[in-house]
Amino acid sequence: MKYRRKKVFLILDGHPAHEAKEVKEYLKLLNGKLGFYFLPGYSPDLNLNEFVWNHLKTNLLSERFLDSKGTILNNVRVCLESIKADVKLVRSKSVSYLYD
Incomplete structure (x- = not known):
């Protein structure tokens, strides 16, 4: 700054x-x-961070066993890297919970 x-x-x-x-x-x-x-x-549809966390929770972390802080942090890092590598996902604005 x-x-x-x-x-x-x-x-x-x-x-x-x-x-x-x-x-x-x-x-x-x-x-x-x-x-x-x-x-x-109450406007998660305007908060892009909500898109990322929703995707992590529903698609990437939901079936993993997270038994420690280290495991959680490592899994989140791996998942964030996979999101970063998926250009279509990064550019999309759709999130399943917005339409449920």
Whole structure:
């Protein structure tokens, strides 16, 4: 952020941590170089992270035995790499739970 010439905008959901005191203080330190856009509440269809996590849970992690933090982290990394390698999936905007 230090060497950015243009303002950077983050799109955030309504998680309380995004409006925490520490976040607001950090924003002030950046002197307007960072801006937030907040998504409306209960709108997972607008939050692209929800697409990724839904795909992970329903298609990649649902049949794996996850018995430790290390196993979970490793499986999530492997699954995220497989998503990254699937160009059609990355460019798609459909998620099954949106249409159930």
